Amino acid sequence: MAPAAKRALPTLSRIAATTTAKTKPSTATAPPADEAFIHAYRALEREFPEADSHGNGKEKNPPTKAAVALKVEAARKAKSSTVNLDELARGSSLDQSVLTGVRQLISDGERNKAVAVGHSLRKNPATSTIGAAALGVGLLASSGPTNAWPVFSEIANTSASEPVADELYTAAFGALGADAVSILDADIESGRIRRWSAGTLLHVAQKALVRGLTDQARILIAAAQELPSGSTSKYISKELIRLATWLPEGSRRAEIPVTAGTINYGIMGYQQPDVTSRNIGDYIQTVASMGHIIRQQNFSFTGNPEITEFAEELRSTVKPERVVDGPAATLNLFELNRDGNPYQALPEKTWALTFGWYMHHTFHQGFGIPFHKNLRPILLSVYVRYPTMLTPEAIDYLRKYAPVGCRDWQSVALLRAVGVPAFFSGCLTTTIDTVFRRDGEDTRDKTIFVDAPQTGPGESRTQAQTGIRSLSFVENLKLAREWVSHYHLEYKTVVTSRLHCFLPARSVGSSVTFLPKNRSDNRFGGLIDTTDEAFDRIRQGILDKASTMLQTIASGVSEEDVYAKWAEICAPAMAEADAYLASAKLRVLDTQEVARVVSSLATAGLESTDATGNALNVVIDVRKGELKHVPTLVRSIAAHNSAPIKVWIVYVESTDTEREELLAQDLPLPISWISPVASTFESFENSLKHATRHELMLALAAEALPNVETAVFLPASSLIRSDLSALAEQLPADHHLLRAGDDRHHGRASGLDLIRRVASRQGKDNRKALEFIFGTHRELAGDFTTFDPNVMVMNLDRARLENLSGRLIPLILDYGMTYREAINVAIGSNRSELDISWNHAPGYEVQEDPALVNWRDTSKPWSGMATPFADEWNAS
Numbered sequence: 001m002a003p004a005a006k007r008a009l010p011t012l013s014r015i016a017a018t019t020t021a022k023t024k025p026s027t028a029t030a031p032p033a034d035e036a037f038i039h040a041y042r043a044l045e046r047e048f049p050e051a052d053s054h055g056n057g058k059e060k061n062p063p064t065k066a067a068v069a070l071k072v073e074a075a076r077k078a079k080s081s082t083v084n085l086d087e088l089a090r091g092s093s094l095d096q097s098v099l100t101g102v103r104q105l106i107s108d109g110e111r112n113k114a115v116a117v118g119h120s121l122r123k124n125p126a127t128s129t130i131g132a133a134a135l136g137v138g139l140l141a142s143s144g145p146t147n148a149w150p151v152f153s154e155i156a157n158t159s160a161s162e163p164v165a166d167e168l169y170t171a172a173f174g175a176l177g178a179d180a181v182s183i184l185d186a187d188i189e190s191g192r193i194r195r196w197s198a199g200t201l202l203h204v205a206q207k208a209l210v211r212g213l214t215d216q217a218r219i220l221i222a223a224a225q226e227l228p229s230g231s232t233s234k235y236i237s238k239e240l241i242r243l244a245t246w247l248p249e250g251s252r253r254a255e256i257p258v259t260a261g262t263i264n265y266g267i268m269g270y271q272q273p274d275v276t277s278r279n280i281g282d283y284i285q286t287v288a289s290m291g292h293i294i295r296q297q298n299f300s301f302t303g304n305p306e307i308t309e310f311a312e313e314l315r316s317t318v319k320p321e322r323v324v325d326g327p328a329a330t331l332n333l334f335e336l337n338r339d340g341n342p343y344q345a346l347p348e349k350t351w352a353l354t355f356g357w358y359m360h361h362t363f364h365q366g367f368g369i370p371f372h373k374n375l376r377p378i379l380l381s382v383y384v385r386y387p388t389m390l391t392p393e394a395i396d397y398l399r400k401y402a403p404v405g406c407r408d409w410q411s412v413a414l415l416r417a418v419g420v421p422a423f424f425s426g427c428l429t430t431t432i433d434t435v436f437r438r439d440g441e442d443t444r445d446k447t448i449f450v451d452a453p454q455t456g457p458g459e460s461r462t463q464a465q466t467g468i469r470s471l472s473f474v475e476n477l478k479l480a481r482e483w484v485s486h487y488h489l490e491y492k493t494v495v496t497s498r499l500h501c502f503l504p505a506r507s508v509g510s511s512v513t514f515l516p517k518n519r520s521d522n523r524f525g526g527l528i529d530t531t532d533e534a535f536d537r538i539r540q541g542i543l544d545k546a547s548t549m550l551q552t553i554a555s556g557v558s559e560e561d562v563y564a565k566w567a568e569i570c571a572p573a574m575a576e577a578d579a580y581l582a583s584a585k586l587r588v589l590d591t592q593e594v595a596r597v598v599s600s601l602a603t604a605g606l607e608s609t610d611a612t613g614n615a616l617n618v619v620i621d622v623r624k625g626e627l628k629h630v631p632t633l634v635r636s637i638a639a640h641n642s643a644p645i646k647v648w649i650v651y652v653e654s655t656d657t658e659r660e661e662l663l664a665q666d667l668p669l670p671i672s673w674i675s676p677v678a679s680t681f682e683s684f685e686n687s688l689k690h691a692t693r694h695e696l697m698l699a700l701a702a703e704a705l706p707n708v709e710t711a712v713f714l715p716a717s718s719l720i721r722s723d724l725s726a727l728a729e730q731l732p733a734d735h736h737l738l739r740a741g742d743d744r745h746h747g748r749a750s751g752l753d754l755i756r757r758v759a760s761r762q763g764k765d766n767r768k769a770l771e772f773i774f775g776t777h778r779e780l781a782g783d784f785t786t787f788d789p790n791v792m793v794m795n796l797d798r799a800r801l802e803n804l805s806g807r808l809i810p811l812i813l814d815y816g817m818t819y820r821e822a823i824n825v826a827i828g829s830n831r832s833e834l835d836i837s838w839n840h841a842p843g844y845e846v847q848e849d850p851a852l853v854n855w856r857d858t859s860k861p862w863s864g865m866a867t868p869f870a871d872e873w874n875a876s
Helices: 003-016 034-046 065-089 094-107 111-122 125-142 145-152 159-190 200-212 214-225 236-246 279-296 305-315 392-400 409-417 427-436 466-470 472-489 500-506 532-554 558-584 591-602 627-639 657-666 690-699 723-727 752-759 766-777 797-803 804-815 821-826 870-875
Strands: 265-271 299-303 329-337 352-358 375-384 405-407 422-424 446-450 459-461 491-496 511-514 616-621 645-650 671-673 710-714 718-720 738-742 787-795 831-833 853-856
Touching: 003 265, 034 159, 065 094, 094 111, 094 125, 094 329, 094 804, 111 459, 125 145, 125 159, 125 710, 145 159, 159 200, 200 214, 200 236, 200 375, 200 491, 200 787, 214 236, 214 427, 214 558, 236 627, 236 797, 279 299, 279 352, 279 532, 299 305, 299 511, 305 329, 305 472, 352 787, 375 532, 375 558, 405 409, 409 422, 409 558, 409 766, 422 472, 427 472, 427 500, 427 532, 446 466, 446 804, 459 511, 466 804, 472 491, 472 500, 500 511, 532 558, 558 766, 616 627, 627 645, 627 657, 627 718, 645 690, 690 821, 710 718, 710 723, 752 766, 766 804, 787 821, 787 853, 797 804, 804 821
Parallel strands: 265 329, 265 352, 299 329, 352 375, 375 405, 405 422, 446 459, 446 491, 491 511, 616 645, 616 710, 645 671, 738 831
Antiparallel strands: 710 787, 718 853, 738 787
């Protein structure tokens, strides 16, 4: 690839990333065609003229996103095909060049090709070890640690593991947890770690520390620091020093001084072994939280000298009307880290207002919850970012200190779905005006744009500040106070995309226009589009609750009484949440409407859906371009079965000619079709996309086969290698609708996370996003593991009885869900587990002798790639 095109690739990749394979619009234009964009696009255009499409920007209009995406894809393929030779030319070994190429493929989004490379090398005895290394790297990216580890285990504690030690231990710790210690100890004792790079030593030490293997982490840090200075970058050297501060003897775990007769009280900080915050908005929240203790006029402070001095500075600026009388108490102040507190040496009975984003993971090894055993949290203004944070231990912990005051309504619904009492409190930054007393008249007249396009006169700035990571805790608090003081003193008008600019600026009286990138972002429920009255109600509610709890703690009552008071004062908010959530229901089509739609199928002259006796019914899902491959699947079914089988094909785009051509082939099994006609979806929408029509046909499958009791569902891109009757015999349990295997996509296992992703796709319609969140969560009894509906056995009688089609169709139409997403949301945990041999996906795992091979979400056997069992497919 030409140098100019290589330089252009990153610029255009950022643009193309906004266009997915499912939603490539032919008319949507790319971002404004500035000079850099035009130069980058033209460079790729010259290099890849064949990768062209309509909207290529040769006219006056800028090129469309689809046109940009085609150029980027061509460039990525060219780049990935040359990287191995480049490495070899520079003197690297063949193994290292292969691994470089595999990692580059993954970076370029070509995981399927990376996995295919690994499979191809692994099956050859001469290259089996480098193949295992490459395949492990590929599987780690495609499906995660659990499926990657069995492959990596083939080379663990051998020299072949050294070039992939970083990825190998990511898989080992992810799959085995702390039990990976025996593998790590063997590498340490053998001296193999001495051949690891500084970066690998750092990354494995990070994981070991989080897993409680502090002795091993210490050895790895020391080994990295003993490497020649030229082999370690400044960044890695700095991170090694920082990580060492979290060892038991490190400064971050030093004992916190206490004074008799004082109340230990933590001020929220943002340090942890992993990356620390660079968002000034976090520190703005902490300043707001300090306003609640300093407005208590009978509180005095001791402890960390810098924190106590800053607290007194803040006290001098408190609004007179916010000063509160109450019990006298001395608070022992110190930094309490939101994500890193389990590693701190907190004194007994440490109290704190605990708020903000919960939580940031620690090196992808888990989250810092439960909190430190000595912490007594008042959970107020909490945002739950990752449903995977809610492990059984975390849920029990939150229940212990519930109810949880949530910053947003999405977190309320999420916590309640897993059985944690929760209510909407709003954000703590609404109260930051407590520490911004106005002396004299309000003379503000400026305008500022904060992380928002500057569309008029004014200043512009960003709230993401990398420099704050090098500042001390109190320096960052002062910076946060100064940041808000500009709104308080200078800026009458603020335009921002940042939540923690919008809320604090509004709190101190600025006129704020909030322009978030996504109005349906899960952080904004209840905070966006609030009236002044609603904003004041949020602010006063937090002020009242925090004051009551701080005075209760100061009065010296028991811990039990403190949390009893918390439950008492939150009861009205809990009742409000009960009513709000109960009012939301997802739309369901009644059975008559579903029957009307299905009746149009019956009048379309399609094959009869009469009862098929004792035949095994197989529904084949055919996507665009797959119809010509159906005969191969049908022949593989027949080759391994003697019982009668009836095949039903779901394919929206099929024409009479295509059907005739397929039926004209000498197929060993009878074929029928489930297809729509022009009138089928008239009552839904006049211009449904092809993809949506196909999803709806799958949703109607149970109703379209009214005389079929049970059916096996297969993708067209699959191969049967065993008697399909054995799969059909895996009937769902009596109370379950279907039997299917877990979804193997990396990071897609959580059903609650799926619901959040769908909600966040509602774009400008944030009310619809909330409606969806509420409607789904109120029917859940906890998180559920998502499943792969490409291969499943469904009880169609029960599906009809429970009106499954009537539930699926609105999910697809109203919220833009795929069938895969919709059926997961509708079924939840109401399924039985399918034997893994009946749904082997080569792009995500390794199986030596599966009964069924499923290529739906990975490289196809007809693609020419070395995917496992492709030879059997091509021979069928």
